[in-house]
Amino acid sequence: MVAMARKDEEEGPADRVPHLPWMRYPVDIDAFSGCPVAQLPRLDPRLAEALQRMGIESFFPVQEAAWVETIGPGAFERDVCINSPTGSGKTLAYALPIVQMLSTRKVRCLRALVVLPTRDLALQVKEVFDAIAPVVGLSVGSAVGQSSIADEVSNLVRKPKQELYPTIDEEYVKMEPQTKVDILVATPGRLMDHINMTNGFSLEHLQYLVIDETDRMLREAYQSWLPTVIELKHSIGKDRSWHDTDVKTLLHPLTTVRRSGVERGFKGKCYPRLAKIVLSATLTQDPSKLSQLELHHPLLLNSGKKRYRIPAKLESYKLICTSNLKPLSLIVLLQELQGNKCLVFTSSVESSHRLSTLLGFFEDLPFKFSEYSRLQRESTRRKTLEAFKEGEIDVLIGTDRMARGIHIDGLRYVINYDMPPYVKTYIHRAGRTARAGEFGSCFTFLRKHEVKTFNKMLKKADNASCSRHSLPEESIETLRPVFSSALKKLEESLESEAAKKSNSGDKIPSGSKRKRTNQK
Ligand SMILES: Nc1ncnc2c1ncn2[C@@H]1O[C@H](COP(=O)(O)OP(=O)(O)OP(=O)(O)O)[C@@H](O)[C@H]1O
Numbered sequence: 374m375v376a377m378a379r380k381d382e383e384e385g386p387a388d389r390v391p392h393l394p395w396m397r398y399p400v401d402i403d404a405f406s407g408c409p410v411a412q413l414p415r416l417d418p419r420l421a422e423a424l425q426r427m428g429i430e431s432f433f434p435v436q437e438a439a440w441v442e443t444i445g446p447g448a449f450e451r452d453v454c455i456n457s458p459t460g461s462g463k464t465l466a467y468a469l470p471i472v473q474m475l476s477t478r479k480v481r482c483l484r485a486l487v488v489l490p491t492r493d494l495a496l497q498v499k500e501v502f503d504a505i506a507p508v509v510g511l512s513v514g515s516a517v518g519q520s521s522i523a524d525e526v527s528n529l530v531r532k533p534k535q536e537l538y539p540t541i542d543e544e545y546v547k548m549e550p551q552t553k554v555d556i557l558v559a560t561p562g563r564l565m566d567h568i569n570m571t572n573g574f575s576l577e578h579l580q581y582l583v584i585d586e587t588d589r590m591l592r593e594a595y596q597s598w599l600p601t602v603i604e605l606k607h608s609i610g611k612d613r614s615w616h617d618t619d620v621k622t623l624l625h626p627l628t629t630v631r632r633s634g635v636e637r638g639f640k641g642k643c644y645p646r647l648a649k650i651v652l653s654a655t656l657t658q659d660p661s662k663l664s665q666l667e668l669h670h671p672l673l674l675n676s677g678k679k680r681y682r683i684p685a686k687l688e689s690y691k692l693i694c695t696s697n698l699k700p701l702s703l704i705v706l707l708q709e710l711q712g713n714k715c716l717v718f719t720s721s722v723e724s725s726h727r728l729s730t731l732l733g734f735f736e737d738l739p740f741k742f743s744e745y746s747r748l749q750r751e752s753t754r755r756k757t758l759e760a761f762k763e764g765e766i767d768v769l770i771g772t773d774r775m776a777r778g779i780h781i782d783g784l785r786y787v788i789n790y791d792m793p794p795y796v797k798t799y800i801h802r803a804g805r806t807a808r809a810g811e812f813g814s815c816f817t818f819l820r821k822h823e824v825k826t827f828n829k830m831l832k833k834a835d836n837a838s839c840s841r842h843s844l845p846e847e848s849i850e851t852l853r854p855v856f857s858s859a860l861k862k863l864e865e866s867l868e869s870e871a872a873k874k875s876n877s878g879d880k881i882p883s884g885s886k887r888k889r890t891n892q893k
Pocket residue numbers: 428429430431432433436457458459460461462463464465653654777778779780804808809
């Protein structure tokens with residue numbers, strides 16, 4: 374049933390009019406051309422300097438559009454939903470306004486929460502906040518499970534002074550803000566751990582909630598983190614109306630609370646609103662999913678005419694071949710790419726493991742490759758990704774786990790070894806390249822009977838023309854003799870792994886635990 378519902382949403386017509394009226398009249402991101410950093414109205418000069426140090430000279434259109442709706446005339450009166458292509462700069466589109474809005478805060482407490490589906494993504498986003506928030510005196514924390522929970526707690530929460538000075542007045546201790554960070558970047562699981570178990574961790578002063586990769590975040594419940602955060606904020610809002618004396622006292626120094634940050638509640642009482650920004654390159658239009666966000670007069674910022682858009686400088690190619698020749702064709706294609714960084718996507722962890730094991734039996738391949746799989750230890754995966762970023766590995770073979778949000782400098786090529794099942798999957802996989810206005814190419818291997826489905830799928834996106842790429846027959850033929858023996862070795866290797874697994878009762882294939890890296 375769940376699978377059916379997902380399929381329906383993914384495969385709906387591209388030009389379908391959205392059910393929700395506010396989605397039918399979006400702000401057109403393409404109407405913005407992007408502007409030089411120095412010309413962005415009201416930008417704090419300290420932030421302008423930080424951006425220049427990061428090498429950012431002009432803003433991308435989505436960043437300018439988001440600024441207008443938050444800091445500019447829009448004044449964040451409405452919750453903002455952003456649907457903009459992969460690599461278009463969505464992270465800075467929300468990080469910059471949030472940092473600017475909080476730059477005048479006087480008391481440190483948790484006011485902005487950014488939630489992402491995976492640790493890698495969360496750390497990537499934290500890097501952006503780390504580059505701009507400290508210059509205006511803001512502190513950024515993470516709750517992603519990278520370190521032990523105890524370390525995370527000590528980075529997030531200040532120990533009550535009473536423990537150090539038992540004679541201090543209890544009332545004073547109660548008023549003391551506990552959180553050490555102004556902005557928290559979190560994954561849902563760790564966020565829930567802190568909500569449930571960390572003493573002094575409070576969302577009481579939360580003003581901004583960002584949900585990145587929204588469609589993925591809404592697809593999985595992640596321990597009900599979203600209703601929990603919204604409910605916590607509501608219950609605080611109900612208990613403490615804007616007119617209550619203690620809230621006024623508490624929030625008095627927070628000059629960042631503005632007209633737009635106030636919501637009317639029961640009997641006309643006002644309380645601080647939790648302003649939301651939600652983003653994706655493939656934002657859902659499903660009303661039942663979006664209703665979970667409890668958006669306040671939402672405003673959609675959208676790129677392109679169709680529901681989905683492929684980055685302007687992405688070139689798409691299809692390679693048609695039979696299943697049995699796919700591994701050889703992949704090797705020939707990778708040889709053509711001459712050791713440039715490349716991600717190879719397969720349909721499952723088993724398929725990734727099989728493919729990388731098979732490639733391991735070809736000697737003298739002119740590229741270094743490695744498997745990247747959820748079955749590997751976290752530390753192994755992190756090291757592999759690091760080595761790939763550093764250029765020590767040329768080709769990473771994995772699944773859609775690598776498809777969302779990850780940015781790798783200089784990545785020019787993406788290969789769909791297995792056809793992506795949905796257009797959304799294609800967009801996120803291909804979107805690892807051609808980012809930030811750079812060129813990139815995406816190759817998709819297809820069997821003959823898949824071509825029609827694939828062409829139909831791509832029609833759902835803007836900029837999705839796809840030409841055929843052919844590989845030289847003779848290069849494939851020269852690999853054939855090695856291929857037969859490699860296949861034999863592969864079967865033996867998988868059999869021995871399966872035997873080891875059943876002997877040890879281990880659920881993880883032992884080969885997947887190893888980092889399989891060949892030599893150039
Ligand atoms: N104004 C800018 N000028 C130059 N580079 C920028 C600018 N804004 C962002 N970038 C760079 O563009 C790259 C992509 O940005 P980002 O990761 O925010 O894209 P995204 O839209 O979130 O993509 P995805 O949907 O895949 O998550 C990053 O390397 C970022 O540093």
